[in-house]
Amino acid sequence: MTTNDVQIAIIGAGFSGLGAAIKLTQNGFDDFVILDRGTDFGGTWRDNTYPGAACDVPSRLYSYSFAQNPSWSRTYSHQPEIHRYINGVADRYAIGEKTRWRTEVTQARWDEATRQWTLDTERDGVTTQVRARFLVGAVGPLCEPNLPDIEGFDTFGGTIVHSARWDNDNDYTGKRVAVIGTGASAIQVVPELAKTVAHLDVYQRTAPWIVPRTERAYSGAEKWAFAKVPGFQNAMRGVVYGLNEATAFGLTYSPSALKPVELICRGNIARSIRSAELRTKVTPSFQVGCKRILRSNDWYPAIARRNVDLITDPIASISPTGIVTSDGVTHDVDVIVVATGFHVTDSPVFDKIIGVDGRSLAGVWDEIGMQGYKGSFINGFPNMMLMVGPSTGLGHTSMVYMIESQLNYLVDFVKTARAQDLTRVEVRLDAQRAYNADIQHEMRNSVWVNGGCASWYADKHGNITTLWPGFTFNFRKITRRFDIAAYDVLRRTTSSTPATTAQATETVSVTA
Template identity: 50%
Template sequence: MSTATPSAVTGSDADRPTDPDALPVDVLVIGAGFAGLCTAIQLSEDGVTDLVVVEKGHDVGGTWRDNTYPGAACDVPSQLYSFSFAPNDWSRSFSFQPEIHAYLQRVARESGVLDRFRFGTVVEDARWDDDAQRWLVTVAPVSPEATDATGTEPTTYAARVVVSGAGGLSEPKLPDIAGIDSFAGETFHSARWDHDVDLAGKRVAVIGTGASAIQIVPELQKVAGHLDVYQRTAPWVLPRHDRTYTLPERTALKHVPFLRDAYRTAIYWGRETYVPAFAWKPELALPAQRAALGNIRKAIKDPALREKVTPDFQIGCKRILISNAYYPALAADNTEVVTDRIERITPTGIVTADGTEREIDVLVVATGFHTTELPITERLTGRSGVRLSERWAESGMSAYKGTTVADFPNLFLLVGPNTGLGHSSMVFMIESQVAYVRDALAAMRAGGWGSVEVREEAEQHWSADLQRRMKRSVWSTGGCASWYLDKHGNNTTLWPRTTFSFRLALRHFDADAYRTMPGDAPGAPSPDNTAGDSAGTTHREVVTA
């Protein structure tokens, strides 16, 4: 650990931000999805009550609030895709979007933290004030009608700590196709579904064959007069082993905690057995690849269509998808799979490279999200005056333990670089990161530190080790080009190890990797709260899942 020389403003003066009109707050959280909600709940349990959560949407839920397209569901088992501290009475083994959103709403309501949330509020700018050791965060209502926003004008908070839970699946990515703005029919992204559009009997086109598209296509095929599916790369799709829980099962899981915990733990460790096939021995996934080929043969009898939908890369190189309905929908009489490159879009249809124009009434864009250039980084300016987006544009996304970045003191990124998973639950990763944030704040209080900033060499060593591990992973050797990779060819998205190794790495805040500045620490807990101790260590669940 190194302790920096105090700045010109120390002691009681450090409590005054440079902007005299800024509203002081200990912790400002960006986003109200799984990450932001978990942070608010866990910090409140530690006695950190001077906290505000800003959320551009109208409710908690994040991606599960926004993605309401037909068939939206999770591809991680329900028992694992939930907070360890908030079990739920799930109706089925893999949950659909409404049930997940309702779960998050219930957890938020019962936690008692909703009074600290500011909905309809967007972060316009956040910059570090080195003298005051605070983040000056300017927020504004998304619209004049945003009832939970702080007034109708921009407001600036002076936050000791900023925790970003904005996530990597928050900003839809639109395709760069000539003429897309000229289309005269209805157009919308899968994450911004327009439920007012009547699709019955319409000619509908879907661009994309990723995780959202394979859930949308079967639902559209049922109602559309004709459906065109534009495929650039065929995905690997495994059978979806989903079912509704029986009443006795639900009763047992709800009222027998030991059984529920054992079930969750078994699912967790079962998922961890997938890691070797992804991370260092891709040939172990050959049985899964054979199962995926069997999924194609079972549903599609036409040899030409089979060839179209059979991937030409190793399974796992791109995200593995699960569905029992996707291939039957592609084989239906009213569906056409188009693999020719899209040349342009006209007011009435889509023209492919072979010159064919297919007329449509509705265009659905299922082309994913900005995952390797997180949009929130364009609004985060560090100690040296450089935006995080600019820093990452030069060499790609990187963060120490996926959470902290040199030159950005007191900033913690949840679901940051190299924290994504191809096999298990992101909620597990989020809880691991939040535990690290809790311990960091406890250490700041115990050490009397006003700021902590990860050392450049620590961040570089961490990232270099991850990229070294990536070289033998299926994501690097599997023969595909995926959204996991950035423009430099680096995988800055996924975690190339087991999730329990990530949790172990983040079990304590390692102050030796940080530069610290003396000053007023954030959020002293209430006297009767035992979440922190004098060593700056938070008590937490000994996690098996």
Template identity: 50%
Template sequence: MHVEHLIVGAGFAGLCAAIKLQEDGERDFLVVEKASDVGGTWRDNTYPGAACDVPSQLYSFSFAPNPEWSSSYSPGPEIQDYIRGVAERSGTLDRFVFDTSFDDAAWDDAAARWSVQVTGPDGPRSLTATTLILGAGGLSEPRLPEIDGIESFQGQLFHSARWDHSVDLTGKRVAVIGTGASAIQIVPEMQKVAGHLDVYQRTAPWVIPRNDRVYGGLERQALRRFPALGRLYRTGIYWAHEGYVPAFTIEPRFAAPAKKAATANIAKGIQDPDLRAKVTPYFEFGCKRVLRSNTYYPALAADNTELVTDRIAKVTGDAIVTADGVERPVDVLVVATGFYTTELPVTEQITGTAGRTLADTWRESGMAAYKGTTVPGFPNLFMLVGPNTGQGHTSMVFIIESQVAYVRDAIRTMRARGWASVEPRVQADRRWNADLQRRMKRTVWTRGGCSSWYLDEHGRNTTLWPKSTITFRRQLASFDADAYDVRRQTTTREDVPA
């Protein structure tokens, strides 16, 4: 079986690619998804309290506004319903294949196409594709902590992204490892039902108030009747969030008002001075992801909660032991320790022109891609939410739409000029990434005094975009063919004149 375009993943990225390809008349595509439904992150993360920390009006497709959001910050199930609804209305679901794993893809240089192996309900099968579009995302593969003895734990243990809803937490002794974006939503919910809750903190995050509000019936009616009102909301929210960019990328002192709000949030939620000191970050605002919650600090201050800041030494069959020798019994262990973001597992399954996998290519110096989307040595491979496209302040949907626009123009250009393949030139890729890393040196993520999941094993930030998102959109507005080596539908390879 041959398809023109194979899309991997059915979250925001994969769905956006499918819809926009269809709009361009590119109907010969297939979307493979390992799970049984669309949704990606919002299908998988069903933990209590799951919600988005970007306002709903911005965390949605610009081409599919939703006047029915219940509040300014939507809960996870509502976002999942939104994604499913967009997919159903798009007319593309007949080309989605669910419960199908993406196992392997190797570039066939003679045929100028990808040879792909997938496994579905009927077993393994092979197919070929002209272009391979990765929409697997950076928050799809949970990372478990490397703690001595954790495999010996006899109670219930699960990652926040693989929540076990069969476990009754009422009255149990629950431990949550981690204080990131998921953990601060989980902790208040656990505190309500647990007999005792231990929260294990390695570093304290900055947490600003969550200025959420419910949309009333009249407001939702107005959003339905006047679509321009929704666009106005979206525009206002977008530019308000872009206001964080100078504080993150130029001068941390610009974040003083937000830092003051975070400090006030601590003071409001916690009375005990010792606990306040434990939850006050030592690094610059924005060095790690800034979180939003009104309930996290009160939950930590509750009588049935203990914040543990001593290093975990080991896990036993029924307890966690910290470096100070204290042993705390545990019935249920919730691991909220994030994902594989700087070494994407899917890259182990993609082999380029040199016979090396993308993972092998990146192990030497870290993830890197031209415009976060294409990689030398991997023709016709397009990554959505690729290296250095992440955001610490705004909606990834904006980035996804920008990348999809670039991919669409690349495909249109290939069609118009009769090209069989496109591959970014090594020099173009090096210039792009050298400029990114130069800019990264002045950002709060590098100079802010923290370690974070933004950084890889080489200490390079291969995750975030160090400029404004409007700059990103402008730089991906059209396919820059002069930065690529191309191959015509014949067998000769040529350089495009600069």
């Protein structure tokens, strides 16, 4: 088996992985490799190509601060344009030269003897290994499609497609189609399908709160100003950031402050749907913000169409001809579209990462809950940093801001390791526990705890483990510098032993 050694291995080529590669390069670290199972950059924006796929974060915020895009065509960008942007940035910084495509990481295991990560990879049936001093997990939470646990999927005689694995060669014109789910993907794909299918059944378990999508094309004058007027792009980015950040106060500290948002959502329903029965079906019973607030102008008009039925009876099973609901009725369809999101807190990727005691990341989190330190490091997994890890998700603004905050932490971590000749860095368990206790304490008055809904935001222990509480600039503040006092480290000692063999080390527990 071929083995390659690098200083840093990055798994994933989306916003996080690409950003890590660029920032490492800019700071003089070029001994790294990106491993990705796809064929180009983009991550979720490469993989999700369903009709209507778009971002619900304003375009001005959905780019790296160091590579802003003056050429966005609209105030909210669609998938093809975001995909082009990401690949354009990768080309600008020549990151493709450091990337191995169509490469699946089948396992990443920590080797205590060598203080390295060993990654088993597979490409075109050929297995190789990569050994790395540091591991950056940049797979992202929206990479593994989630199929609902419904009996009979394997008996269906028609076509089943997940929204994240869309087959653009299929023509749905004139067909009977069922969409399972009413989340972020569903509210985008349903209006597009409704235009061409013969009939569309939409299966809703929980109605979402939906605000109007204030999307429009940028004028020529605006594009010129973004490209030519010094400071204009940064100023507009700052204004949009500030407006979005204001929502964080209501989500985390005072849910009653979100009442105006609820009124906007109710107005959106009233303007779009005449049927009182349908209005009742689409009106949530929980507080706005408890689940993700969605943006759409065409969701409600789409489900009010004559060729669309919103079905709220629970699904009992899948039959060879369609979907059987709890009332015993079989709804015959030709195609089932599964729009039920992703494995976020239980990603199969977590089973592939093996730490110091032979336990997988999935096993550790199953026992103690999905937790880490500053969303980045996990006790038991030395020299590994996760991007978009626990308690970094957002419900109100751009994840790119959080990613860039973590990139600051990553770069300072690697700089510290180089400057102090550290061979092993592991966050202390007490530091991790204290950090997560603070996170949960900060959540105590939030809408996610008190809003009356159940969501994937919480783990099986009942803790909100996916979201950051409060303002994002606070996260930026705590990740500005690598705080070595929270870590146990091994430092290489002076020795004449060749670097290819085991070296003498000393354990250093750094305290503040």
